[in-house]
Amino acid sequence: MKLSGLKSVENAHDDSIWACAWVPATENRPALLLTGSLDESVRLWRADGLEPFLPSPSTGHCLGVVSVAAHPSGAVAASASLDSFVRVFDVDSNATIGTLEAPPSEVWGMQFDPKGAMLAVAGGSSGAVKLWDTSTFELLATLPVTPPNQQDQQPPPRPASKGSTPGGKFALSVAWSADGRRLACGSMDGTIAVFDVARGKLLHQLDGHFMPVRSLVYSPMDSRVLFSASDDAHVHIYDAEGKSLVGAMAGHASWVLSVDASPDGGAVATGSSDRTVKLWDIKMRAAVQTMGTHGDPVWGVAFRPPGGAGVRAGRLASVSDDRSISLYDYS
Template sequence: MASALYTPGAAVEQAHDDDIWHCSWIPGKHHLVTAGSDEVVKIWDAQTGDCIGTLKDNDYAITSLDINAQGTRILTSSMDNKMRIWNIDDALSRPGGDGGARKCKPALVVDSGPINAWKSRFVHQAGGGEARGSNSSAGLKEILASSTDSGTIKLWSGSDGREMRELSTSRRSFMYALAVSPDGTKAACAGVGSHIYVFDIESGALSCTFSGHSDNVRSVSFSADSTLLVTASDDKQVQLYDVRHGVAVTAFSGHHGWVLGAEIHPGGMYIASASLDTKVKVWDVGQRKCVETHGQHSSAAWSVAWQRSSDDVVAMKPMLASVGEDRSIHFYDPLLA
């Protein structure tokens, strides 16, 4: 279309040996990290489509993927009930290819216990230096958050794997989805049932609850400024909430299958979503409508991600990426966006 925001760019077919469930960008770089049911984490150069690094430590599917704000470490959760922190430099020293998926040692392995870390996220701590975490610091202090099958979020020490405390929704529901705000002050979770819970991390208090969906919630994600939350659900809707005031902003309808992932553009003007219907959609927040649909995937699209800025590099026109059940990665190049 003449007013296209994004155009399909490079594609990597058969990027993994099985379904790709997750994708996330390394801040400030053209590097995308992917993971899924084949137990391997891979790093890709979005400009060439080449695999430039791999990580593998076990033979269990990876249920969660996150990258810290500094772009130095990767956090994964796996079906063996363990969280793993990896140094990205270790992955980049292990290029793809026949020997690329050999097992290697994570920087830290946390045994969380059965279904205590289905999703896991880094908690960014403002204040700089050691508190924020630098993998070159002997006194590394990182906090990890994880979602459970019993309606709670657990907080862990990223330096020694010690469980610190728990945030409870008071409902024993499986929390499929977890997000931590970029400013490190809020955590949101959701899953079986239609409720979304937002906590103040410092106090542990439940700050607001949303119930706009009519079915299970698959994905929650904060905006770059930590003020908005976007959710994706089996009810085929994407919904947007203002977490400062605890109110619903709008709902987006148009997918013909479960919405499996959704994420807000770094500038806040668009939302991208991925669905069981194989489509990736771009929604205009101001116009409150779908402005673009992409059909590059041949089966379920599992995850979408906008390119991330870092403290040193601002992505003025961020790329978009999607991954799916068809084992492919698709990159979308910005035109007007």
């Protein structure tokens, strides 16, 4: 497995880029890269040349964008901002479909479920995951990340920013299993809550990190396998059903801010505040390549999903505080 640099776009946004996600291909167009920035805008980019897909960025927020997510249909996407709103919009027209409101500091990482019926949002200082119905945009459920027998023992949550590391149950990141049966949520205290979605039940907590869990992703090939990225500079591999830590991978010199799994399930990529992107071989449980294309912390990495006419080569994108986007060939 190998990454090869294809293209970088400098000044892709007017401020730090904190989020990226791939919008799946549709019958009418190939996959697109979605990015969100502190400049309050969301932009869409064509898959190989990184040319702007729309003539102007989306500016539906009044504060920085901290998370973006794409619906599995490829037709709809969402952006979450420090203004405490989630904007759901039509990808091709940029028309707003729905606006979800939350109290301050309660909108962070988010992801659509594999069928596209729900949007899971890490609820920040609420200490819970919010599940929204994507057909009605009504709140379906609020899932606390603290076990019921521990809820009275938790200290009150403290305010947080993207780069801060407060304690307490501050829900920061979410990931759906490939079969849609499980939802994981990473917290500022280093724990990961795993939910049975159908029953709305917290199954158990995964331990092992001792600093914030910034990013999570399930293996696309095995719904038991969960990868996590943490400020403790480690990437963990969990058996999320067996409640066990399978492996810990070290190599970054600082916080690991983002993790994503390759479509073939054989690798993960990470972005770090050490300004690098690393490619990790899952079988070897080691970094096999380090890319130094960015000059500042790398807040997001994302593999392009398979599918689309004529698409064969794998792609990985990364975004950074340096306002740039980098695109790599993955083979």
